[in-house]
Amino acid sequence: MSSNKINKCALAVKMGLMAGALSLSMPAMANDGVTEDNVEVIQVRGIRASQEANLNAKRFANAVVDVVTAEDVGKFPDKNVAESLSRITGVGVSREFGEGEKITIRGASSATNRTLLNGQTIATADWFILDAPGRSFNYTMLPSALVSDLEVYKSPMARIDEGSIGGTVVLRTRRPLNLDANTVNLGVEMQYTETSGNWDPQLSGLYSWKNEDETFGVLVSAMRQDRDFVRQGFEVLGWPDNPDLELKVPSHIGVARFQQKRQRETVFASFQFAPSHEWDITFNALNSKVDADNQNSNWLIFVNNDAASLGGLTTIDNSIVAGSVADGGTSAFNFINRVASTETRSLDLDINYSGDDFEVHAQVGSTRAKGGTLRETSWEYGAATGYNFDLRGSTPSASTDVDATDASQFNAGWIWGGEKPTTDRENYAQLDLSFPVQAGAFTDIHAGVKYRAAKRTQDRIAYSWHGPNTLSDESLAPDWPVYLQYIFDSCPTMADCGLTQGTHHIDAVVSGNMTQQIAHNRARMEEIAFVGLNGVPADYARSLILDENWAVEEDITALYIQGDFEGDNFRGNVGVRYVDTRQTSGGYEFSGDSWGFLTIDRDWLTPAELAWVEQKNNYQEILPSFNLAYDLADDTILRFGAARVMARQNWNDISTSITYGSLNVAQPTGTASNPGLKPIIADQFDVAYEWYFNPQSVLAATLFYKRIKSYRSFSTFVDQRYWEEGDQMVDVTFTRPENGPGGSTKGLELTYQQAFGEHFGVIANYTYTDAKRSETRDESMPGSGLVEGTSDHMYNLTAYYETDLFSARLMYNYRTEWYKGLHFNGSELWNDNYGQLDASFTYNVSDNVSLALEAINLTNEQVLEYNTNKARTFSIYENGRRFVAGIRVAF
Template sequence: MTGNGFIARRARARLALTVSAAALLLAGATAHAQTREGSPPTAQQPGTGSGVTAPSGDQGIADPGSGNSDASGGDVVVTGVRASLSSAQGIKRYADQIVDSIVAEDIGKLPDRNVAEALQRITGIQIQRSYGEGSSIAIRGLSQVRTEINGRDVFTANNGRTLSLEDVPSELLAGVDVYKNPSANLIEGGIGGLVNLRTRKPFDFDGFKLSASATANYYDLYDGTKPQANLLVSDRWQTGVGEIGVLLDVAYQETAFRQDQISSQPFYLLNDQLNASGQPVNATDYATAQGLGRLGQPTYLSHGVGIGQYLGDRRRLGIDAAVQWRPTDTIDVTAEYVRSDYKFRYGDYSFFAYTGDNPITPDFTQPFTYDSEGNFRSGTFVNVPINANTSLEQRHSVTNDYSLNAKWRPSDRLTINGDFQYIRGVTDGQRSIVILASTAERLTTSVGSGVPSMIISPDSDPGNGNGLVSDPANYASGAGYLDHIEHSVGTEYAGRLDAEYKIDGGFLKSLAGGLRYTDRSAVTDSSTYQYYGLTRALSPDLYEQRLFRGDLYRGFQDVPTSAVFFNRDTVLDYGATRQALAPFVDPSQQAALLAGVGYAPSDRNTQGEKTYTAYGVARFGSGGAVPIDGNIGVRLIKTKVSTAGFVGSSPRVQTGTDAITGAPIYGNGPITFNPVNVDSDYTKALPSLNLAFHFTDKLQLRLAASKALTRPGFDQLNPNITIFENNPTNGQRTATSGNADLRPLTADQLDASLEYYFSRTGSIYAAGFYKKVDGFIATITAPETYSFNGVDYVYQVTRPVNGDDGKIKGFEVGGNTFLDFLPGWLSGFGAQANFTYVDSKAPSPDAQDTSGAQLTVPLEQLSKYSYNLIGFYDRGPLSARVAYNWRSKYVVTTRGNGSGNLPIFNDARGQLDASVTLTVTPNFGLTVDGTNLTNTENRTYYGVASRPQSSVLNDRRVSITARLTY
């Protein structure tokens, strides 16, 4: 038995003993429970609540606070921020697990307009942004988060397992629940946690309901306005076959963005060492250090600088259609269709003066400055290559989700739930880049602690036509076109059957169990990048001059006046780009360019996965001096995985003869594709224990122990690999592949949460957590042997592998309240604040220090510290909120290009958002909201803060919304 294996088994044994010991302890407790003061209200009958419903696919949580008085006998809460905060607090207070929630303040009105950005207000959650919008989240340091809609699977077809949160219009949602620890009845799949998006149903309302909203969104950097609208119609009727309800909710959004970026290229250490004979090890680096007067001193030179301007748009269409039927008081049937239709597109201008891995040549006649560690600060370089790129990236993702659910209550004690789902997702994407090339005679740049500068000489004003970067004649050669396409299809059939039996009068409160089956497939076609060289200068009408100085980065001056690019309007039309470039490529490539990129056999990655699940949960409770309740259970899952792909082999062939030596010249021969199929299966047991100690009717302590699981992404399981026999010029054969033998990640988890609820909208809490993750997936490069004609060759193959264990620990503190004790209008003020500390350690085989030793680094995308400060006002017709979110620095990647094998960090970042709502009449309201009001700058750096990588600015958005409700 290996050391790691022994440790893992010992950890599993400890978890099992903990669960067993707790169960034995509780079994000896008082046999008859007492009803405690402040216990959850009786479950609502449909139609009497606020429209917040439990997931229909899984055992879920309802909103126990809607329409009820607070624990201290306060008034009924019915509208606005107070109702939202009260509902979210009620869900947290009475849930079986540690749960945090966000509840819509009104139909179509989450506190934030983006789902991910709304989730960042919850303790323990940090988000990643894509072009100014929240796109993905991590919970308590782990990005392996499961997403659901109404307790069922949901995913975007993009080689992954989860839904891209940016795909979903927030107006469709009644609320979002975040489960931070599992119980056995929850579907497995997220060691970080589970995010359940809840939609509305027709039986949530008493009768007819109509809600409509229209929004105008203005983006200041983009300098444009985009529309947004939402319509919900719902009604219910008594018929001869029972009660029937129908709901239709449609949300449409158009958004825009502009992102300005100025970047330093990677820093490289000059090698000025001498060999044993006294000669320079690297003659070029030695001469550079000598010319700079830096011999014998560490010198890190940035190999250039670049600017980028990304202009794009997003379009979201969401549809939720639901029909409910109640033929008797004991049967409820729900059929639902949810559609997410998302389009994303941008076209950018990227202008770089850089040498890549090649040396950069200083102008030794000009001054250079460095910091105390030898990092370049400022200087001038000569004959630096230029690239002026115009590119297109677009994605269109459609997910269709069909579900049918039936609940039967044959007695007051027994509930049986059956659920079926079919989901199909399709994603298409393109990436194309038109490259223009030239050379900068002189590049003067400084990196300092601010935004990097980029001065190229000679320069010119727009329209002069005699400057280096603004004259199309300077881009007559060295141009090209890169083209890439993707197509993904994912489907799943899922069925489950659950039953719960309630037991009165004793320690044991209920027994629940269920079975679940899924059949998932994922087929992804992803082409290699096809390159077409442009053989001559383009037609004048295909060039575009883009102004930078005075416009880029909100008026930043230390950039070129302008530059010449391939026309962006043409780039935004994928087919028109190929048509426009065809006359300028080699005639042998014209037909291929016009036909577009195709797929080779090895471009397809096919996965199939079936799961068989059974679970059992016992809920219990006892009275006494300190009432206790909770649940204990286990979830058993068998997973069968089938993976199909190809191994491509290209033999070496002679392509010519050296004219001088007569030696043969070799190249790559035709690729032969051989299919490869890998089948695997595994069975996992996931025990869980959740306890709640009720010291008073307001103070409770939760303790939880559990085991969670996350399966590898389908892209990580991709077995495709292509091997070339021909020896490359650097003498090293390389290849890249996935790993069909990856095993799932598992995590042993311990959680504790102390919670004090002093009013319906007032609470404080502190929580601690510890996760030990087994099998972290890391990408490494290792030698592998492949054969051609009986000859073995060693290749350095890069692929993902299961690594060692990682540990995540931390704590959360927070609270919220309204200042009801203040007189009059002052009682409308309220506040919410929380703070999260997360410490993680995970070995990264691909991260090394300067001596080559492996580094143990924090998890990628994880800040150690984060907090939220939110101020409310809610009284009468006025409702307002100001929210500030901050997170400390974090690792973007554990080993960045040109960083000396050091991680690349994102600097600390904070953002201010705000909204104001005026309820003009009971049926009509106006909302003004804004995001990124502080014009937050995002900065990254290579390993150490004195080696800046990029500085980025995004739009500030201001929106006006009119909302009508009947």
Template sequence: MKKLVHPSLFNRTQLSRFALVSSALLSPLAFGQADDGIFELEAYTVDGIRGSITKAQEIKRYSPEFVDAISAEDIGKFPDQNLAESLQRISGVTITRNRGEGQNVSVRGLPSDFTRVQFNGHTLPSPNGSRSFDFTIIPSAFISGLEVYKSPAADLEEGGISATVKVVTPRPIDVGKRLFSATVSGVNEENSGSTDPKVSFLFSDVFSEGKFGFTFGAHYDKRSLETHQFQAFGAELGNESSRGPTPQIDYNLDGDFEDSVRFNHATNYAAAPETRERKTFLATGQWRPSEETDFWIETMMSEFDVEGELPLNSFRWTNIRGEVTDSNIVASPMTGDSADGFADYLEVDGVDWRSNSRQNSYTDDLLTVAIGGNREMGDWVIEAEASFSDSERLQTNLAHATIGRAHASYDVRDDIGAIPAIRYASGFDPADATAFRGIGVNGNLDRAIRDENTDFRIDVDRDLDIGFLGDTSLSKLEFGAKYSTREQFSGARRLSVSGQAVANLLGEAFDPSIEGGSYDASRFMVLNTPSDFFGGYDGPINFPTSYLASNTSALFEEVTLDQLIEAGSISEGGPGQYTVDEDVTAVYVKLNFEDAQKNLSGNFGIRYVTTDQTSSGFFPDVSTLSFNQGGAVTNVESSNSSMSRSYSEILPSFNMKYYISDDVLLRFAAARVMSRPSLSILSPATSYNVNVRSISSSNPFVEPFLADQFDLSLEWYHGDAGLFTISPFVKKIDSFIVSATNKEQVSYFDETEGVQKTAEFTRFQPDNGAGSDLFGFEVAWTRPLDFIAEGLGFQANYTAVTADDVQASEDGPFLPITGLSENSYNIVTYYENDKLGLRLSYNYRDDFIVSNASYFGDGEFTEAYSQLDLSADYKLNENVTLFLEGLNLTEETLSQVNSFGLLRNLEDNGRRLVFGVRAKL
């Protein structure tokens, strides 16, 4: 039986769930347009790649707003193993990765904090200090679909100045039948050579003639990975007469101590193993006692455990207990000042050889619960929901600090953008463990981070038929309110155990005259020889592929943590600790309109938002500032302070869609949008780092980001799953939050030498800078190629974005926007038949700025990155499918440089293969 309906009669949630849940049905429904302009529902089969594309296009076509979507191919079968990696296939969407896995999402060139992510309509917190959502926490097996709203409506929660991403899971009565999906797979990591399990299942059923249903899902996965890293801090400017604990160093060997030279602050090599385990549970109950009434309760729990080590082969070229034996100084390309030079080659006798191994472990716990319902009463529909979400992290990272003195050199003369060549002087033995001294244990101990969010909302719809303009009428009135309260706490708890205390526990002789006090650490030094070290690097430079590093685990086998705690000191609070409370009240009203022919439709409305903010943190007493060179630890006493503020905004919005013909439509949208600053920068806290001579201050009085945006789109829907779109857009952002920098003279006590010192520090503090106009366009083309081969097709999209530079202060320089990639594109080719499905995906993102200043004013820039992925599946029968997914097939590396091309970071995560079997009933 067919039911005639027009998509404008659905609200946003109903349309989303209708189209997304169809992925679970054997014969889902689709919209077709009848002669009278009313859309009728027709049955056809939509599972598989082509079906997923078709469902996503339905959401885009019939939504009043600018929406791009990704739908599951089938129950428990999302296109990618990671949700962020799926989202990057959408035009205008780029991602950042953590250990090779998609983590945060950016849209149209703006930072990830500008993207609002909602899980079934409510906010999920994340224990990272930002507002950007960590997509590694949710397994894709539970997800029906993703929607990216690039233009807002009044009922869409504020916060997404670039976009709002909605993550949707299926509800049982919407599915309407018993369904079961299970996946068992193995995950192979190339760098570590390990293969680990990944298992998930999802079950949904209905009872009592479809009036009651539940969905339950469980997921477990493990990754034993190994990241090959080169890390640096940029080019530090040092004066020969004052830099470092050695009073004078003649860097350019010209016989005086009057020159200023830029050189690598430090060079670190590491093969960092890490084990990640994730356990997630999803449960949904739904009760629909009548066609007019619906209730639901949804919950998800997730635990993410990480255990890792970072055994470093580290040289700190700023800490020298000897002399420069050879160097090559060239004109500094960053400053252009002939008085400064850059050391592209530096050989030093007595350089700080900091081969520590730092253990890092943390557990992220996430709980979210939502209870809601709706009721239809004639022309009225009332929906209400309450939700609570809590995210907590408990983190410990302890290092057995060791130090040696090497006669070594770094060399970037051939290519400053390559990994520095590290060489040891003739006769120096880098495998001599007796060269290392222990100087203590330090690091975070059970540091807690907590983020809680509670939402209450009510939405009311009323069908209308009121004449408006000409043959256009107002078809629906929507209004509602939402109250949210959020609290983020970031704690600070640090353990410090002196070298003498550790020596006493180990029974080692302590010598106060060596490295400010130390003991023999040779028995804890281990030779690290990672296989295929930096296999993804294809440059010309040779570097050490095996190295000594302390084994912190071996220390803990001899000395318990309780003993270390008793012998050391635990500091809590201080500049690293803050609390931010945020209460938000929003009300909105929205009117939908359409013409008599159903060709013109849209909505307009206003959202009014009030934000009450209280923040507290610790402010340091600079007179107590001290520095321990051995552990590179900064110490300072501090006191707590608290500040409050409130602000309100009016956010109007307008969305319009017009059918030029049955298959071609034109969209236009205009809106005032807002995003709030990251929670981590809203405290009054300030911290000092003597090692890199920086001051990091937060600012509770920065204003939110506000922008006026305009969107236009021409969309041509053709054939079976064919779509071509071109979408120009403009965002006129009133004010950016920028990292303002100032130079300050700071005095501190050097604990290693026992003297007071004064040096120039750089203060970094967020502040409201000038605004920027952002212009761009998206082009997307999806085309089946059945005329070449049945089941063949492709998807391609390209996004170009440009933005005015932002002025950090009234007289300051104009600087590019951080996080903005001017060009990005995706190309996906797929093929499927009754048995086989193949998809090859290529993703590219331009370079972008991480920081215009960074530690030493030389900036931090991420270079362009591309990745090639493959997925394939083969149906053994209607219920069982074998699959294979290959990620980063060409073994690309992530790299960052400074403003004149000096390599700062290089990360090689290797290839990742996922292979397994999926079953459904």
């Protein structure tokens, strides 16, 4: 056996990863030809042991791969998988709501990377109403405790699913036959969130059993995590070009407070049957649900609407950053209540058969997700006021003449609302065949076929309290034609009808008296909107917003063949994957006589012409790949990888959707989709040097280069939309995606990891990414010349100390500014530099019981977003610090 073969000890270290063992979901697929049979499971505990397991997995892989083990995940202060991934070289994470949600890899946006659970897609449906359905996976659905280990494949292999430009994340769950019988893991924690001032429970449990013959096992795990979350913010909702001033002007300036009660419940079960040495059959079932009801209040001044009255102006780079209105300016309190949730379900059957000279792997399953905003109510109360603002400096200021703590100052304005549910589903089936060969350096051949049938939908329904016949019993209120008017006449100001409950103060991100605000009464608002007022039943018309209702179906057939090779000082693989993609995008085509609405619960708005129209889009791709690992010495490896990769366009981008923002502003904007978009194609190359100078230590450098064939670009057009409040049609400027010119991404990854003495260690990594587009940069064309998700510099620093009794980690994660794509108003959105300091401490009371203390975002880092130029602030959000204390039991 050559020195390149993975020996059983190394494989056992890779497998023995939490307080038990690592379960690999697809033996034939995951171990590069090495199976788990007859391998002794080694218990791996502690930071140093988990680091050694991580490095063994990376060292003996046949591609450029990074690994985080279950033991490592348990020692991080991470509550979902995205935060654990942020520790890996080249991986960035977004934290808009204080918790990791979506990731970027090597400068590729979250939409152009793939996440697989046990080798398969996980359906996802975002809960936040402003999130457009995309291909990004929302990691809030996956608590870290669910995962056995995770791998990030940065160089592809033919037998791993296509669909990623940056990298593919493969998550694996535990298997009962790899754990001791009657294994129990329990965790009880309390999390304190600084911005809300509340303690929330977090509970987890796992039980695994197998029979004495170790032929059948059952594993069940369940987790519940509550979070009472408050985010304080300062927002500018747009930077339109004002033609009269010939300047960019803030559209709205607001001081916002977002509040959410989030409850995540996850249940996972695994049944494994291995009746003989040849057979291994595993059935996995996952259900994860997040209840995400939220409310948002925003005290706003409408600067662009008052542009003619602006005085005392200060401009930077042709943008108004400070000014005032003497009196009569437009302002409003906007209160939004949302009932929101997201739920993911997956059923998966994995069958492996190992014959004397071949292996067969079959996998079939289904994944479903549903969620979104299931009910929204938005109320606006306005006042005329003088005001001033100054957006310069780290803490902007905004003040008004009207007292925002006096509810009697605000008159009734408008009520709107609706629903935005989404669904995601995929059925899949695959068959893989592996057999050994003796053909020169080739040792194994793998071939397979996979079929995926997916469908993504979005519904959009508007509520209209001013619709006809919304007073079901006119005898109760004979003087009011519609329920909206009855509400406003009964509640002419915010002081009436109990719509407020005290005040709150937002002082973390902005100065000025706009920080002193009324607190709205969510329960009372929803009672009036959906139950009734003074004995008059609530009523509203429900209408489809036809432009925003769509469905996209996608059928994918993939074939591959891959050969593994090995010699005295080298190993690797070469293969090709053929992919056929067939997409059908459906949406409504209608006449404009009903303003784009179809009332579904009464006779009101019905277009004269209405039809469901589908557009088809088909393409085929051939994706070759090659990976080579060459041993320069026993502890030093040189790697080379080359491949063609692809990423399909976002679901929303290939739908028929057309959306727009507020119509009561000057120069309203919106976005449109394009069902004819082709995928993003890239040719990529990797060269890596890895020196494993002791069992817990490595020094590695990787150069990567990607030649992108076609990026997503944008064009604009103007069309009219109906403004309900003003009862008129207004011009809206829409932005539409297109296949544009390509570009290149090149970069460097550096990794250093070392254990010092018996107790100390450091882990450090750095990524430099230079991403460019061939498209000419033109700021008048939003998104032109920009690459989404790319930070030029990212780094992680970790220091740890560990004894048998106590362990501690201090971790810092940093990335420079990055372009996030288009804001919902069609403008370019950027995120400023972000760095987060976290810490974790564990005290081992006994072999089975440990106490844990964790701290997240110790430096209280704020999320700062801006519009291309840092002078044009979009938002400043403070999510606050979090602290977790708990006890963990394992036996």
